[in-house]
Amino acid sequence: MSAPAPPDLRIITSRFDIEDGHTLAGYERTGGYAGLGRALEMAPADVHSEVRTASLLGRGGAGFPAGVKWGFCPPGVWPRYLVVNGDESEPGTYKDRLLMERDPHQLIEGCLIACYALGLSQCFLYVRGEMAHAQERLAAALNEAYEAGFVGRSVLGAPDFSVDITLHWGAGAYIVGEETALIESLEGNRGMPRLKPPYFPASIGLYGKPTIVNNVETLANLPWIVSNGGEAFAAMGADNSTGTRVFAVSGHVASPGVFEVPFGTTTFRDIIFDPRYAGGMRPGRTLKTFIPGGASAPWFFEEHLDLPLEKTTVDQAGSMLGSGAIVVMDDTTDVVKACHNVVRFFARESCGKCTPCREGTSWLEKILSRLLAGQGRPQDLDLLMDVCDNISPGINWPPRQTTICPLGPSAVSPIASALERFRAEFEAYLPATAVTVTGVAS
Amino acid sequence: MARLNANSLGVAQEIIARYPVPRSALIPLLHLAQEQDGYVTEDAMAHIAELVGVTPAEVMGTCSFYEMLKREPVGDYMVNICNGISCHLLGSSDLIHHAEATLGVRPGGTTDDGKITLEAVECIAACTEAPCLQVNYRYRNRVTAEDFDQLVSELRDDTAKVASHGQLARVRQHIGDDRRAGVSPPDGQGEPAWMARNPSDNGDGS
Numbered sequence: 001m002s003a004p005a006p007p008d009l010r011i012i013t014s015r016f017d018i019e020d021g022h023t024l025a026g027y028e029r030t031g032g033y034a035g036l037g038r039a040l041e042m043a044p045a046d047v048h049s050e051v052r053t054a055s056l057l058g059r060g061g062a063g064f065p066a067g068v069k070w071g072f073c074p075p076g077v078w079p080r081y082l083v084v085n086g087d088e089s090e091p092g093t094y095k096d097r098l099l100m101e102r103d104p105h106q107l108i109e110g111c112l113i114a115c116y117a118l119g120l121s122q123c124f125l126y127v128r129g130e131m132a133h134a135q136e137r138l139a140a141a142l143n144e145a146y147e148a149g150f151v152g153r154s155v156l157g158a159p160d161f162s163v164d165i166t167l168h169w170g171a172g173a174y175i176v177g178e179e180t181a182l183i184e185s186l187e188g189n190r191g192m193p194r195l196k197p198p199y200f201p202a203s204i205g206l207y208g209k210p211t212i213v214n215n216v217e218t219l220a221n222l223p224w225i226v227s228n229g230g231e232a233f234a235a236m237g238a239d240n241s242t243g244t245r246v247f248a249v250s251g252h253v254a255s256p257g258v259f260e261v262p263f264g265t266t267t268f269r270d271i272i273f274d275p276r277y278a279g280g281m282r283p284g285r286t287l288k289t290f291i292p293g294g295a296s297a298p299w300f301f302e303e304h305l306d307l308p309l310e311k312t313t314v315d316q317a318g319s320m321l322g323s324g325a326i327v328v329m330d331d332t333t334d335v336v337k338a339c340h341n342v343v344r345f346f347a348r349e350s351c352g353k354c355t356p357c358r359e360g361t362s363w364l365e366k367i368l369s370r371l372l373a374g375q376g377r378p379q380d381l382d383l384l385m386d387v388c389d390n391i392s393p394g395i396n397w398p399p400r401q402t403t404i405c406p407l408g409p410s411a412v413s414p415i416a417s418a419l420e421r422f423r424a425e426f427e428a429y430l431p432a433t434a435v436t437v438t439g440v441a442s
Numbered sequence: 443m444a445r446l447n448a449n450s451l452g453v454a455q456e457i458i459a460r461y462p463v464p465r466s467a468l469i470p471l472l473h474l475a476q477e478q479d480g481y482v483t484e485d486a487m488a489h490i491a492e493l494v495g496v497t498p499a500e501v502m503g504t505c506s507f508y509e510m511l512k513r514e515p516v517g518d519y520m521v522n523i524c525n526g527i528s529c530h531l532l533g534s535s536d537l538i539h540h541a542e543a544t545l546g547v548r549p550g551g552t553t554d555d556g557k558i559t560l561e562a563v564e565c566i567a568a569c570t571e572a573p574c575l576q577v578n579y580r581y582r583n584r585v586t587a588e589d590f591d592q593l594v595s596e597l598r599d600d601t602a603k604v605a606s607h608g609q610l611a612r613v614r615q616h617i618g619d620d621r622r623a624g625v626s627p628p629d630g631q632g633e634p635a636w637m638a639r640n641p642s643d644n645g646d647g648s
Contacts, residue, residue, distance in 0.1 A: 043639055043640045044636065044637055044639060045640070076633075078631055078632050078633055078634070079626045079627075079628065079630065079631050079634075081626070088567055089564070089565060089567065090565070091526040091527045091528070091564065091565035091569075092526070092527060092528050092565065092569050093565070093567060093569070094567045094568060094569045094570060096567075097567045097568075116636060119633060119634045119636070119637040121626035121631060121634050122462065122623075122625060122626035124466075128567070129469075129473070129508070129510045129579075129610070130510065130522075130566055130567075130576065130579050131567070131579075132578075132579040132580060132610040132611055133580070133581075133611075135610055135611035136610075136611035136612050136613040139611055139613040139614055139615045140613045142615050143613070143615065143616055146617055146618065146621045147618070147621065149621075151621075152617060152621040152622055152623045153620070153621055153622060153623045153624075158636070160635040160636045160638070160639070161635070161636040162623035162624070163623050164460070164617065164622065164623040164624065164625065164626075166460040166461065166615075167615045168466075168469075168470065169469070169470060169473065169610065169611075170469060170508070171469050171472065171473065171508030171509070171510040171511050172508050172509030172510035172511075173507060173508050173509065174564065185469065186466055187463070187465060187466055188463075188465035188466050188467070188468035188469065188494070188496075188504055189503075189504060190503060190504055190507035191507060191508075206628075207462070207463055207628035208628065209628050248569055248570060249570070250528035250531075250569035250570045250572060251527075251528050251531045251532070251569075251572075252531055252532075256528075256569070256570035256571075256572070257570050258570060291527070295526075295527055295565075325569065327527055327528055327531070327569070329531060333531065337530070338527065338530065338531065341525070341526075341527050341530045342527055345526070345527070345564050345565070348564065349564065351507075
């Protein structure tokens, strides 16, 4: 199936067009908190089973099955915590903010369902600092939900189910989207990742206790899954990429937008060119390249357009769906500048804990800067690849890591992609004398 | 400058009470200090250290990691122009150059009248609305040079309806005492009560 999702297939963006969808009244009127009620009629383990059956993949970037991740909490170790990752900052990514602003109760309901299923006794909702509107929408929704008895002491009147949701907000640091850095930040520290193993959050997380870290979009799917059953969810989309997913299509397209589509069956061509989605390139322009899953992802080209938005397929093709961010570049794009833009991002956001990332991303940025300034050296293009190889040996996909987290290796993606495909454009930035020297040397 | 005043202190204590470990409140408290004074003062950091039971140096360590927390005075309005890849493709560099020329400052600089601090920032998650910016963390979408000039004139005469720097959400979380479940300390509690529910007895037990 490659047709766009009909409106009735929308699961988590169904209230985006409802003016008061962010209020408790609007949410309840449109079926809100029914999933929580249904969950509380079930045994916690059965709720977990439904999520396993749904094969819900994590929507934050890594795409790990949520139901499996939930099973990693060591038995008998209490308390356990839920940490919601709302620190959306991957360049091009723009969905969690909308889910928090336009349907905050759906996320709150998802949090409560997760807490109930796994025995998580407190939830921390970590929202990116820069998202002031999302913070106030969530604060307002939580205040309403507490008053109405959906959150806090004796949820829905059940004397044995009480859980607090603490709204927390960051202060500007991309790295905090990495789950162990998120936990460090939530503990009041500098947001630097922890080594895994041993610090897998499910076993040693917040305050050293088992902690489930889930993305906003992941949790937003839970009310629907519990209400309609895991099998109904798994029946949508592809075998290994079930349900729907929200993609932001930005850059050089006619109608940039955020679209919820069937996961795994919609193709890149559909979402980029279909008039019901991004509507194709700007008039008179042609596709040069696109980033399929956020700034960390290797770039795709014309020949990848007919691939489905399906995790396994995209992984095998050498990139990733990542955080659901598709950034489209047309024939007017200066790929060296685009490459520099993405690399500068990683250099700036490196937390500085691991040497290959701290030093490597800075060097990559400096080399690209001097190239753009017309001061490149003949050996610079090979030097870029050499630095990349030091950060991620072999420059393969998925990337090998010399670092604690994937930030450093992510900076390799744009260089490896752009330099391999558009080497002549990089060479064109070398000063004329340098080009001659290159010719002589080779 | 200032430690937290009585009003901020009340809010601070309510925030701290929502965490099982007080140190977790550090970032929200630093935001609170910034809301009070427009930036995070050394006295405020010392006060926050007392409140959560850490040293002032530890507060400084956390504070200095995060871009939003300013330890020097900034303008009443932070104008943060997005320079992420999606905005880059649609002209953010031109917009930044225009802003530099209009305001007479480079990114990181503040205008002489103390009104506006300009920053070029990484992706702020409005990628389909490129090029975009935030004024004190409130969005302006698809910003043209003319839009920018209009914004600057509104900021200069305080008619832009944007709260001054430091205030983020205009709504705070508040949990009534009768509704509070209670924090879950890491060294407390066994299995939560509801996990004993087993009506169908066919769960997978994980």
